[in-house]
Amino acid sequence: MGYLHRLMLFPHYNNNQHLKLTRIFFTTFHVSNVKTVEEISTLLKHNNWGILMDSSDIKNKLNPDVIQSVLHQNQFFDPIRLLGFFNWSHSQLGIRHNLISYSILVVLLCNSNFFRRANGVVECMIELSYPPSMIFDAFDECVREYRSCSSSNSCLVFDMLINSYKKFGFFNEAVCVFLCARDSGFLPSLVCCNSLLSDLLRKGMTELFWRVFEKMSEVDLGADVYTYTNLISALCKEGKVDDGKTVLLEMQQKGCSPSLVTYNVLINGLCRSGVLDEALMVKESMAENGLVPDSYTYSILIDGFCKNKRPKEAKLLLDEMIGRGLKPNHVTYTSLVDGFMRQGEVAEALRIKDEITAYGVKLNFATYAAIINGISRSGDVEKGKELLEEMIGLGLNPNSQIYSYLIEGYCRGNNIDKAYELLDEMKRRNLSPTIYTFNAIIGALCHARNLECAYNILNDMVGFGVKPNVLTYTSLIKGYVNGGRLGDATNIFGEMKEQGIIPDVFCYNSLIMGLCKARQMEEAQTYLNEMIERGLKLDAYTYSAFIHGYCSVGEISTASRYLNEMLSSGIKPNDVIFAAFIDGHCKKGNIDEAFSTFDDMIRQAVLPKLLAYSVFIHGLSKNGKMQEALRVFQELKATGLIPDVYIYSSLISGYSKHDDMTKALEILEEMKENGVQPNIVTYNSLINGLCKSNKVESARQLFNQITAMGLAPNNVTYSTLIDGYCKCRSLVEAFRLFDEMVSKGIVCDSFVYNSLIDGCSREGNVEKALSLFHEMSQKGLASVHTFNILIDGFCKSNNLTEANKLLQEMININISPSNVTFTILIDHHCKAGMMEDAESLVLEMQNRNVKPTIVTYASLLDGYNRIGNSLKMASLFNDLLTKGFEPDEAIYSLMVDMYLREGNWVGVLQLFDEISLKGLSLKPNVSTALLETLCQKDYFDEILNLLDDMGEQGLMLSSSTCTVLLKDFREFGHPEKAEQIFETMIKFRWVPRTTGLTELHDIKVEQSFPCSGSLSVPQPLSAAYQV
Incomplete structure (x- = not known):
């Protein structure tokens, strides 16, 4: 050497x-x-x-x-x-x-x-x-x-x-x-080398492993079953399971018979790579070498199937294992319990727990940990607490992790008191809460939208001597982002850096995704630049956030630049990113560009062909381009591809959202005929469409079919149908479904509660609405939308005092009122003539930097119009124009009504011309008042133009208005003009063709012909607001 x-x-x-x-x-x-x-x-x-x-x-x-x-x-x-x-x-x-x-x-x-x-x-x-x-x-x-x-x-x-x-x-x-x-x-010796290879693998020192193996090959040291087994293990650890299978074949060809350990190593590698069906095939091939699977073989397979969300097949393997006389140990059972728990099948997991005991296998710490974790995540924390007591009774001492599972569960249910009781119990057992414990609490509280309590946990951590880490702050940032509080999220990000905690890629991504979703692209770009300066590597989530953000604001070229950068970095785009491009093109009406993006997906083969079609059809359907979606669907079938449940569901969802339930139900029948079974998403889309079409009973019939199809209604199914019943005022059925939902352990979210509160408010049952609101608040589900519904209900019940109290309660619990909140209150105070209170609300709105909407202005104008304050109206109208608002029909009608009252004909005609140029129309009662006034002033040409505009828009003049017009012109000595107007009225069928001008003139004004959509019916002047 x-x-x-x-x-x-x-x-x-x-x-x-x-x-x-x-x-x-x-x-x-x-x-x-x-x-x-x-x-x-x-x-x-x-x-x-x-x-x-x-x-x-x-x-x-x-x-x-x-x-x-x-x-x-x-x-x-x-x-x-x-x-x-x-x-x-x-x-x-x-x-x-x-x-x-x-x-x-x-x-x-x-x-x-x-x-x-x-x-x-x-x-x-x-x-x-x-x-x-x-x-x-x-x-x-x-x-x-x-x-x-x-x-x-x-x-x-x-x-x-x-x-x-x-x-x-x-x-x-x-x-x-x-x-x-x-x-x-x-x-x-070969024995020494094999032992060295094995130990290097065990220590994860793969680079040294390959150096040794290559030297062994160079000197032709030879290889035995142990060498090959080590080699297969190394390849599997690197994810090269196909190479591992090749080595298995090579060793057999060279006369070296694989051992049971060799097979187990390969099966384990295949399971870890998610290639479960191949793992089963390898297990079956063992018999060719005279080997039979042992307990470890089955344990590997069962664990693999459970980790890949196939616990039912894992259970079949357990039955096969027992049938062969092999006794499962607690590791096998723990994998199975954990698998069912992860899928939310709590009852099956508990049944297996009982089976474990029946087979004489003692439950150990790991098994209890899996069960308690799963049950706590399912929401049944009390059952988890019972299992904790059972565990302690068996002499198994829980650790901090077990307590963390339960504490997290209580926090998810917003039961903070119970969580702190468990923290105290930990102290009594000399168990110190770990960073995992606190992170679990903060994560759960953020998930439950109890952000203030989550933030306060930071101070508690210091008291326990636990220092927050990057994950702690990332959870808080994600919580604030998901709660729409981006300002707080950026503040927390700054506080984190001040504490000397360096944000990682996941932390940056959480903030960037929130900013991009809120279309604050410039600020998001600032944090991106910061990431690059710190040398952090952008990942798929970073690029995806910017691509989605720029597509949503219509800057497709910028989004394309990020896509190219992503590709040059070696990151492969997924279906979600291409869906963003298709969505962006569709929103801008660039259907050709959407098709171009689809062609790119097919040409570049970045996605399997069927998935590419699925993404495109979904994007078109989502944006209401149903003709194009159907065309692509027909093209898909022409290529010989078979549409799957996701493609059918996309079409059904699209037709349902656009009120074409006939076509949606046709697609449902087609998918059934082609042997494609609808899933719960399919049924949810149909139920939603039927409810929106006021066909709630048809929706209920579909709901009743779900169980027969082997499916289980989920949160969305119940929520949609409950909302449908609430909107059609069938509250008895709505609450019956609500009780059923609770009894099945399905989590009731804010949407369900909001629907019920809205339904009760519509019925005037504000007491029940308030009771639901308090129940919702205790669970940490109340949001600004909930407050808006309840405030609107109190306002409509003429209880403005309670409505104002709710506004103050919102502010006290740090839920920021929105422009909708203020607009509801302003509108109802204006209708009640309480303009000083309305003005105070406007001032509060300005102090909170909440910008008014066009509806806010309409409500205020209506209020001032009711009390005849023309000066305030003129000032408000100028203010909204200065701020760039475009007046709508309601606002123009209010201003015309004001000018008519004042006799300001210049203002009237100017507004009328402006309205005509914009293609708008006045509120019917204002149009009638204007016509009557124009008759009195003999503005004949304007009258004819106005009547033609009204008729072409499908508006109907009441017989009383027709009579007033004709009577006034004849009395003012203009019978020929009355004749022209009479012809217009007949033309638009405002009066029967069989009626003569003289007959109509002789009718008293109080009489009227039956006429639908009569303009004489009083119309509200203020625009509707979206609660």
Whole structure:
């Protein structure tokens, strides 16, 4: 082995040491030393050599060189006696022997098959911290020196050295010894190499593994079943399961039969890679080699199926295992319990728990942990608490993690008091809450939207001596983002950096995704630049956020730039990203561009062809482009592809959202005929469409079919139907479904409560609405939307006092009122003539930086119009124009009504021209008032134009209005103009064709012909607001 090569392997290697070692056997000693060596050699031949030496002056003549020479000259003597002398001399000298003495002794012991004793000496050498380079060179020289010995066991010292280094955990040194031994012409045994490979894999040191394996292949050391098994294990750990299968075939072709362990290693690798069906095939192929699966084989498979969300198949494997007489252990059962829990099948998991006990397998800590975690996540925390007590009763001591599961469950249910009770119980058991415990609490509270309490936990952490980490702050940031409180999210982000906690990619992504979703692209870009400056690598989520954000604001070219950058970074876009582009193009009406994006998906093969079609059809359907979606659907079928449930559901959802339930139901029948079973999403879309079409009973019939189809209604199913019943005022049915939902353990979210509160408010049952609101608040589900519904209900019940109290309650619990909240209150105060209170609300709105909407202005204008305050109306109208608002029909009607009342004909005509140019129309009662006034002033041309506009828009004049117009013109001496107007009225069928002008003139104004949509019916002037 060359000097440079040794220097690379052993950085402490010194050339002077090497030169010294090469000359060790040719050292010339002083005459006195030679005599001492001879004297000691003579004494060693006596059985009582120890006594003889103790009684002589030999100990005064000892030195490391003498001891080395004694060992060398007595190489054919009893090595055990030499070992005794070696230890005796060490006790006499009180200093360490030289390295050559150790090496000589090891080689001599090995040559005489005293391997255990030799190994002890090797371990002493390592413990004395000799550099590996020196130890190796010492052995190298000694082995070469004693090669002529009759035994060939001296080469085993390298196996011994490698194994000893492994024992001490010095794996780099062990690998270096292996490589040096090979280069020096000494090969460690295959057993030693296999053991080294196995240990390197166990330690996750794959780079060293491959260095050793490659060297073994270079020197043709050979391979046995253990070598192949290690190789398959290494390939599987790197995710190269296909290569692992190839190795299995190769070893069989070379006459090496795989063992049960080999099969288990490959099956484990396949399961970890999610290739479960192939894993089953490998299990079945074991029989070809006369092997049968053992308990470990089944445990691997069961765990794999459970982790891949296929617990029912895992249960079948358990039954097969038991059928073969194999007894599952608690590990197998724990995997199965955890699998069912993760799928939300709590009842089945608990049934398996009972089965475990029945088979005599004792539940251990891991099994209880899986059950308690699953039950707590399902919402039944009290049952989890019972299991905790059961666990303690069996003598199993829970740890902080178990308590964390329960605490997290209570926090998800917003039961903070119970969570703190468990924290106190932890204290009593001398269990300290960990960072995981607090992160679980904060994560759960954020999930339950109880953000204020989540933030307060930060202070509690300090009290427990636990420092928040990046995950703590990331949870809070995500919570604020999901709650629409981006300002608070950015503040928390800043606070985190002030605390010296460095945000990671996930933390940045949480904030960036929120900003992009809110279309605050410039601010999102700021944080992106910060990420790049810090050297953080952008991932798929970062790019996806910007692509979605820019697509949503219509900047498709910028989104495309991010897509290209993503591709150049080696990150493959998924279906969600292409869906964003299709969605963006559809929203802008660029259907050709949407088709171009679809063509790119097909051409680049970034997605499987069926999935590409699915994404495109979904995007078109979502944006109401149903003709195009149907065209692509027909094209898909023409290519020979078979539409799946997702494609059918997209079409059904699209037709349902656009009130074409006939077509939606046709698609449902087609999918059934083609053997595609609808899923719960399909039914939810249909139920939603039917409810929106006021066909709630038809929706209920579909709901009743769901169970018969082997499906279970979920939160969305119940919520949609409950909302439908509430809107059609069938509250009895709505509450019946609500009770059923609760009894089935389906979580009731804010949408359900809001629907019920809205339904009760519509019925005027504000007490029940308030009761539901308090129940909702206790669960942490109340939002600004909930308050808006309840405030609107109190306002419509003329209880403005309670409505104002709710506004104050919102503010007290840090829920920011929106412009809808203020507009509801302003509108009802205006209708009640309480303009000073309305103005106070406007001032509060401004103080909170809540911007008014066009509806807010309409409500205020209506209020001032009711009390005849024209000056305020004119000021407000100018204000809304200055702020860039575009007046709508309601506002124009209010202003025309004001000008009519004042006799401001210039203003009336100016507004009327403006309205005509914009293609708008006045409110019917204002149009009637204007016509009557124009008749009195003889603005005949304007009247004819106005009547034509009204008729073309499908508006109907009442018979009373017709009579007033004709009567006024005849009385003012304009019978010919009355005749023209009469012809217009007949033209638009405002009066029967059989009626003559004279007859109509003779009718009293109070009489009227039956006429639908009469303009004489009073119309509200204020616009509707969306609660």
